[in-house]
Amino acid sequence: MKGIVNSVYVGKVVPFTRPDSFTGIFKKEVNHLVSVGYEGIEGDEIGDLKVHGGPEKAIHVYPLEHYKKWKAEFPDCPFFENAGAFGENFSTIGLDESQVFVGDIFSIGTAVVEVSQGRLPCWKLNDRFDIPYFSEMLQINYRTGWYFRVIQQGNVGFGDEITLINRTNDKWSLQEIMKVIFTKSLDEETLTSMLELPLVASWRKLFMKRLLTGAVEDWSPRLHGKKD
Numbered sequence: 001m002k003g004i005v006n007s008v009y010v011g012k013v014v015p016f017t018r019p020d021s022f023t024g025i026f027k028k029e030v031n032h033l034v035s036v037g038y039e040g041i042e043g044d045e046i047g048d049l050k051v052h053g054g055p056e057k058a059i060h061v062y063p064l065e066h067y068k069k070w071k072a073e074f075p076d077c078p079f080f081e082n083a084g085a086f087g088e089n090f091s092t093i094g095l096d097e098s099q100v101f102v103g104d105i106f107s108i109g110t111a112v113v114e115v116s117q118g119r120l121p122c123w124k125l126n127d128r129f130d131i132p133y134f135s136e137m138l139q140i141n142y143r144t145g146w147y148f149r150v151i152q153q154g155n156v157g158f159g160d161e162i163t164l165i166n167r168t169n170d171k172w173s174l175q176e177i178m179k180v181i182f183t184k185s186l187d188e189e190t191l192t193s194m195l196e197l198p199l200v201a202s203w204r205k206l207f208m209k210r211l212l213t214g215a216v217e218d219w220s221p222r223l224h225g226k227k228d
Helices: 066-072 124-131 134-141 174-182 188-194 201-213 222-223
Strands: 001-011 027-029 036-039 061-065 089-093 104-106 111-118 146-152 154-156 160-165
Touching: 027 124, 027 160, 061 066, 061 174, 124 134, 134 174, 134 222, 174 188, 174 201, 188 201
Parallel strands: 061 089
Antiparallel strands: 001 027, 001 089, 001 160, 036 154, 061 146, 104 111, 104 160, 111 146
């Protein structure tokens, strides 16, 4: 299985739409090799380290193919004309959430990376695109993109192949896992299967809590944030 790095983006943190909010979503395309480290791409900044960045979310990936779908659904929105609008570090061709699995290890350029988790969209995307409830649209369509953790540091650039070199979990694609999350599943057998996967701590905690409490977590703060 292979994909291609269509473009690479890095950005600086700037004030955002609501009081005391900051973002690194406004990234710019770079046309040179970038240094990929355990904490992310050299020169790239993170607006809120509580929910983005760090070793488990070192690189955000978003498939270029999704843009055509968003453009068809929101033809008047100019942001879907070109890649980079979702704050992704890598825009890719040839891979999507139905084709990658948590724990997949890929080589890209001289770096080696691992699929760690999908993106849980937040209210900042609503404000970014000026489309109320857009974050919920990502969930409904499972077009969230995903994160890589870095296994081996290296250099990556435009046109590099994304080549699968190891897969240990071939039962639950990233899309299937997100379906369990976003459809608010409380099925005990399904949740137990989730806990057998190589999950990041936050996702493991989510599924374990559903099993123990029989309740779904409150998404309102993530999806809508605070208006004041």
